[in-house]
Amino acid sequence: MSEMTRSKAARERAERARGKPAPLGDDVDLAAYSQAAEEHNYEEDPSRLQPQAKERMLETGVMLDDPSQRSGTFLQIDHSVVHSKAGQEGVEVMSSVEALEEYPWLGDYWWRAVAVDADKFTAQAELYQNHGYFIRALPGVKAIQPVQACLYLTQHGLAQNVHNLIIAEEGSELHIITGCATAPMEREGLHIGISEFYVKRGAKLTFTMIHNWVPQMAVRPRSGIIVEEGGMFLSNYICLNPVRTLQMYPTVQCVGENAVARFNSVLVAPSGTNMDVGARVILGARGARAEIVSRVITTGGTIIARGHLVGQVAEVRGHLECRGLMLSPEGKIHAIPELEGLVDGVDLSHEAAVGKIAEEEVEYLMARGLSRAEAIAAIVRGFLSVDIEGLPHQLEAQIQRAIEISEEEMF
Amino acid sequence: MLQVEGLKVKVGGKEIIHDISLNVDIGETLVLFGPNASGKTTLLMAIMGLPRYEITKGMIIFKGQDITHLPVDERARMGIGILFQRPPVVRGVKTRDVVKACLGGREDGYVIDQLAQRLNMVDLLDREVNYGFSGGEVKRSELLQLMAQSPEFVLLDEPDSGVDLVNISLVGEMINELLQKDRMRTRTSSGLLITHTGHILDYVNADRACVLLNGRIWCRGNPREILDSIKAHGYEGCEVCQR
Structure with a gap:
């Protein structure tokens, strides 16, 4: 299929899924958010960004004053890429739109780990995409420092629809720290983030995501991860601040033997916050292993903590652990661990505890x-x-x- | 140093300690014998101020101050420390951090490491408090915390239970240090020691002893004599004894 045919097909599927509700999470009225953003200028030296924005980004682990601490930086404010630079040979960092133009073969990776018509949010990301990042480590390259990416929202009432593509080529090693944040004065906004990860044979990808939203934000990340033989995907997700509604359920497919996936999530839900966060790992090849660990606290908000392990073949192992702490008489924690063994010889377990x-x-x-x-x-x-x-x-x-x-x- | 006067203590609405009075002088170690469920632990917990142990009558005076209704942390800061018989596991909290807290601002990595080395606790410092610890490790961890806290008055709840022969001499040595047993005239630390079996008395000298039966002090006397009598006749012997 040519690239043009492929993108046309994706568009058509997205069109058909425009109104398709997500199976999980509160509904979000997409029409309530604007698709038109003011342009922000490109900044060669990101340390010259406004101090307030820098401070906010720093809270999510994105540091702009010392480039020697990072192997690359990508910054997007609203719909504009304001900085994008790789700091190490063999590491690529650029806008995903630019990457698709530069590498037509990337079409093979686009919407492969996440379905374009999964719900109205994926559809919107296809129909109204505003950049997102492309980060790649070339075969055998080991990133010395983490690569950082920040998706920042400043415009009131704006929808930010990004599509990220991350590839750790064979034998490479990549640590990414990504911060998604909102300028402190903004009251409302929507962030849709599609992230597709490809961890090739023997590669190791660590992805640490820190979210720092404001109380009126709606957030819908959609992530898919494909891990090949001997590859390792390690995800750390931290969200400790209020957010009106957040729903995500990243799914890893361990397609190669001895592939490993680990998720660690740390969530705090203050009053007025609704989080429905989980992780799913499909163990599809012999020797694959997975671990999903979450620590959640409510100080008045609601958290649904999900986990789903699927053992498709024998000799796979997975463990789910969810611990929840209630620090307020209000608030709710609902842990939903799921184990699904489809053949004899899988080893899946879970433990969950919720209490004060x-x-x-x-x-x-x-x-x-x-x-x-x-x-x-x-x-x-x-x-x-x-x-x-x-x-x-x-x-x-x-x-x-x-x-x-x-x-x-x-x- | 410590005076308990006419103390009554309820747990879960039921009175466990009935009108107990005792005192421990500066530098003195009082040992408390008693069968299971005689109220020994309840008495210690009430002196420490744990809220589940409700004092319904009587007074606790420590260093001349009425502490009967003081919260547990204030009592700890005044100089009372406790070795729990069955301390809880505190998931996520590292033993090192609790030891640091016990040093109360006198935070010193060197001191912690030195103490841990003496208690054979180096490998356990960065483990979660009491998580997966053996009986001996729990006691050593408790002693490490107490050594860091360095209290003037030490409550010791069965330091010899669940401890093997290898560990018991180390436990005894550390208790002697806590109670300043190497000093005679200048000793300022005092203690109240619970033992069911009396094993710890092979390592730690006590000055006086009481036997607690059914929440009451049944008799008082010389620790060695009382222990010999218990060994010979059991606590049943105490019950029929009319001393």
Whole structure:
């Protein structure tokens, strides 16, 4: 199929799915958001961005003052790419629109890990796409520092529809830190983010995403990940601030033998926040392994924490773990772990626990001289600190920083 | 240092401690014997101030101050420390962080590592508190925290239970240090020690002893004599004894 035919077909499928509701999450009225954004100028030196925007981005791990700390940077504000640069040989960073023009073969990857007609959000991303990033590590290249990408929203009432494509070629290693944030004064907006990841044979991709929204945002990421033989996909997702509605259910397909997928999510839902967040891994090749771990806290909002492991072939292993903490008499945590074994010889397990902080633990720490507030803070901090194997020190520090910032607001 | 006067304690609405009075002087170690469910742990928890242990009558005086209704953390900061018999697992919280907190601002990585080395706890410092710890490890972790806290008054709830022979001499050594047993005239630390079996008394010297039966102090005396009597006749012997 030629590229033109392919894109025409995708468009037609998107047209047909325009009004197709998503199976999960609250409905979002797409017509309520504008598709027209003001242009922002390209900035060769991203450290010259407004201090307020830089500060907000820094909270999501995107640092613009010291390029030596990153192997590449991509910045998009509203619909404009304001900076895009790779900082290491063998690492590519550019707008996905530009990448499709430069590499026509990328059409083979476009809408392969996520269906264009999955719902009205994927359809909108196809019909009204405003860039998104393309990040790729060439075969055998090991990115020394993380590559960072920030999708930033400043315009009130705007829909930002991005489509990201990430490829870790054979034997490569890539760490991506991506921050999605809203300028603090904005009250309303919609972020649709399609992300397709391809982890080739023996490659390792770490994807750390920190969201920093405002209370009136609607957010609909749609992610698909394909992991080949011996490849490893490691995802860390942190969302600690209010967001009106967030629904996502990234799906990994382990298609190669011994492919590995791990998800760690840390979510805090303040009052007025609705989160429906999960991860699904389809273990489709011998020796594939998956782990989905989530730590969720409600301080008044609602969290649905999903997890779904599918064992399609024998000799695969997966574990799901969800722990939820209720820090407020209001709020709700609904853990929905699903295990699906389709053949004999799969090894799937889950554990889930939802409750309030055990008084016995608080008293125990108080007996060591901690005040009640200090004891609760220590337990919550410990609860949120997921031990993430194989995480570069820098990313770990970033996650810790995000948690500390949110803690100040929690207590 | 510590005076308990006419104390009554309820747990879950039921009175467990009935009118107990005792005192522990500066530098003194009082040992509390008693069968299971005699109220020993309840008495210790009430002295520590854990809220589930409701004091319905009586007073607790510590260093001349009425602490009967003070919260647990204030009592800890005043200088009371406790070795729990069955401390909870605190998921996510590292032992090192609790030890740091016990040092109360005197945060010193060197001190923590030195203490951990002495207690054979180095490998457990960065593990979650009590998570997957063996009986001996739990006791060593409790002692590590107490050593860092360095309390003037130590409540020890069965430090010898679930500890093997290898660990018990280390546990004894650390308790002696906490209670400043190497000093005679200048000793300022005091303790209240619960033991069911009396094993710990092979390592730690106590000054006086009480036997607790059904929430009441049944007798008082010399620790060694009382222990010998318990060994010879069991706690049933105490019940028929009219001392």
